[in-house]
Each structure stands twice: as structure tokens, then as C-alpha cells.
Amino acid sequence: MKTLTTTLFLAFAFIQHTYAQKLENQLNGNDLIWADANFPVTDTLAFELPNEGTLLLLYNDAEYNQEILKQTFEPILEKATDFPEFTSLAYRLTENFYQSSTKGVIYDLEANYVPYLDSIELTFPIGLDFTGGDFTPSVGLRTHVNLRQFSIGGSVTNTIFFPERENGNVKVNSNWFANAEFSWEFGNVQRQRRNMFGVGYLLNQNDSQLFSGTTMQAFYRRKLNENISIRVGVIATENFKTFYPTIGIRFW
Structure with a gap:
């Protein structure tokens, strides 16, 4: 029981630390209030890239399945060869706003980190x-x-x-x-x-x-x-x- 409590504490601390990090798609005003009330961040998914860059996805586990998120984001990350080295970028996910939807985040990754010539x-x-x-x-x-x-x-x-x-x-x-x-x-x-x-x-x-x-x-x-x-x-x-x-x- 003590081990389980320690594991949960560390996981919660990691999520809180990540959430405190600057988000690339920060919601503002009433959108942020609504998201925090209805789909607060409960889990994090990290993608480690070959250049030691890291993509962090913050999400509510009632809204997203982690395996489906992996399948959704892995194809675009394979093409994102311009992703910054030794850098961690964090995005919050919730489907109720375009900038935080999976489609919006993938579009942002493509626009910024996929080479222009395909x-x-x-x-x-x-x-x-x-x-x-x-x-x-x-x-x-x-x-x-x-x-x-x-x-x-x-x-x-x-x-x-x-x-x-x-x-x-x-x-x-x-x-x-x-x-x-x-x-x-x-x-x-x-x-x-x-x-x-x-x-x-x-x-x-x-x-x-x-x-x-x-x-x-x-x-x-x-x-x-x-x-x-x-x-x-x-x-x-x-x-x-x-x-x-x-x-x-x-x-x-």
C-alpha cells in the first residue's frame, strides 16, 4: 500500500510539474475555466524523439485513451524532423476547442516542425x-x-x-x-x-x-x-x- 501511494504521489507531482510548464496551446479566459472544470489534466503522455526533444501531451484520461493517442501522434512525429533538439514542448488536449483538439495540435506540429518539401x-x-x-x-x-x-x-x-x-x-x-x-x-x-x-x-x-x-x-x-x-x-x-x-x- 505504501508503494502504491508513493507511485501515485510521484505521478501526480510529475503531472503538476508538466502542467506548470508553458503550454504551446494555452487556453485563455472562459475556455480555460471550462476545460479545468470539465476535463482537468489527469495524465501525461511523453514522446521521446531521436534528437532528444520531447513532446508532452497533457490530457484527461476520461476523454482520451493513451494507446489511441500514441497511434494518432506517432505518424506526424516521424515526419517532424525539424522538432527542436534537447527541448520539451507541452500541449494540453481537449476536443472542445480547435487549438487543443488532436487535429489542431497535429496541425501545429506539422506547420512548425515538418520540412516544407514533402x-x-x-x-x-x-x-x-x-x-x-x-x-x-x-x-x-x-x-x-x-x-x-x-x-x-x-x-x-x-x-x-x-x-x-x-x-x-x-x-x-x-x-x-x-x-x-x-x-x-x-x-x-x-x-x-x-x-x-x-x-x-x-x-x-x-x-x-x-x-x-x-x-x-x-x-x-x-x-x-x-x-x-x-x-x-x-x-x-x-x-x-x-x-x-x-x-x-x-x-x-
């Missing part, structure tokens, strides 16, 4: 559009530079048109667009850029049977899951005299 992405999107009354398959090559909250890049895509058959023969007409693209998902630390806006220019104007004259497109893509997106846009052709709305689906 990755270079290369994909081969394929899909199907409905363009000006015709179904037009699309294939292409896309490359993006992924930064913290957005990515920029470009693609070359082929909008494939099947003109009317002549003597029963199927013909294929390629329409190659060069596109500049911008993707974003502000506030999403998982880096799944669900939104994309792009503009494109038709490269082979003289060989196109679907478009004529100067032709450009603008489009918006919304990602539904990891591999499927919905894409809507408009194509201006005949030197911007004719406009075709487009809607389609993309896989990659």
Missing part, C-alpha cells in the same frame, strides 16, 4: 469525360511537388475523340492538353490534396477533329477517396467563341 509525386491518371455531347476517354502523365499544405505541378493529358465510323472502321483522334495545376487541402495534415484547379492549352490544334482554333480548358477536381475523383470544367474552342462544359471521373 515529396515529388508522379501519377498516370485515366478517366472518362462527357464533353460537348460526346464521351471522351482521357489518359495522361502528371507530376506534382508536394509542399506542406498544397502542391503545384502539371500534366499532359490526351482527350480521346472517336469520330463517326467510315466504312465500319473505328478512328481515334487525340487531343493533347498541357495543363498547369494547383492542389490543396488546407488544414489537412494527412496531405491528401482533395481539391485541384487547373488550366490547359490544346497542343495539336491542327490535328484535332473535336476542337478548332485556339482551345483552352479550365477544370476543378474533387477527390472522393484515394483513387477516384470527380472532375468538372469547361473547354473554350474556336478562338474562345464556343464553350463545352465537361464532367467526368478520374482514377489514379
Whole structure:
């Protein structure tokens, strides 16, 4: 019994010492009063980083499960290579305020301690559009530079048109667009850029049977899951005299 009492005392003293430390996301005013009354700090979770930095999470054990917190924060800490050396940073958790929610704390860690350049992405999107009354398959090559909250890049895509058959023969007409693209998902630390806006220019104007004259497109893509997106846009052709709305689906 004496050992148990000593252990509880030491744990309580450690929590009190940590709580006295400056919090990176200190609540103020009525928010702090409400949090202290409803979800007082009862437990602490420490993450020791390879550079001898430490992340301390202060939380109420009735609101959070420690194992789930570990699973939630470990992925972002693996990327947080700019976390300060030999430094202990403390955050208080409670889901009732954004700055103290798990999402808000993870976002703060990403914004401050994850390197700006995340990755270079290369994909081969394929899909199907409905363009000006015709179904037009699309294939292409896309490359993006992924930064913290957005990515920029470009693609070359082929909008494939099947003109009317002549003597029963199927013909294929390629329409190659060069596109500049911008993707974003502000506030999403998982880096799944669900939104994309792009503009494109038709490269082979003289060989196109679907478009004529100067032709450009603008489009918006919304990602539904990891591999499927919905894409809507408009194509201006005949030197911007004719406009075709487009809607389609993309896989990659």
C-alpha cells in the first residue's frame, strides 16, 4: 500500500510539474475555466524523439485513451524532423476547442516542425469525360511537388475523340492538353490534396477533329477517396467563341 501511494504521489507531482510548464496551446479566459472544470489534466503522455526533444501531451484520461493517442501522434512525429533538439514542448488536449483538439495540435506540429518539401509525386491518371455531347476517354502523365499544405505541378493529358465510323472502321483522334495545376487541402495534415484547379492549352490544334482554333480548358477536381475523383470544367474552342462544359471521373 505504501508503494502504491508513493507511485501515485510521484505521478501526480510529475503531472503538476508538466502542467506548470508553458503550454504551446494555452487556453485563455472562459475556455480555460471550462476545460479545468470539465476535463482537468489527469495524465501525461511523453514522446521521446531521436534528437532528444520531447513532446508532452497533457490530457484527461476520461476523454482520451493513451494507446489511441500514441497511434494518432506517432505518424506526424516521424515526419517532424525539424522538432527542436534537447527541448520539451507541452500541449494540453481537449476536443472542445480547435487549438487543443488532436487535429489542431497535429496541425501545429506539422506547420512548425515538418520540412516544407514533402515529396515529388508522379501519377498516370485515366478517366472518362462527357464533353460537348460526346464521351471522351482521357489518359495522361502528371507530376506534382508536394509542399506542406498544397502542391503545384502539371500534366499532359490526351482527350480521346472517336469520330463517326467510315466504312465500319473505328478512328481515334487525340487531343493533347498541357495543363498547369494547383492542389490543396488546407488544414489537412494527412496531405491528401482533395481539391485541384487547373488550366490547359490544346497542343495539336491542327490535328484535332473535336476542337478548332485556339482551345483552352479550365477544370476543378474533387477527390472522393484515394483513387477516384470527380472532375468538372469547361473547354473554350474556336478562338474562345464556343464553350463545352465537361464532367467526368478520374482514377489514379
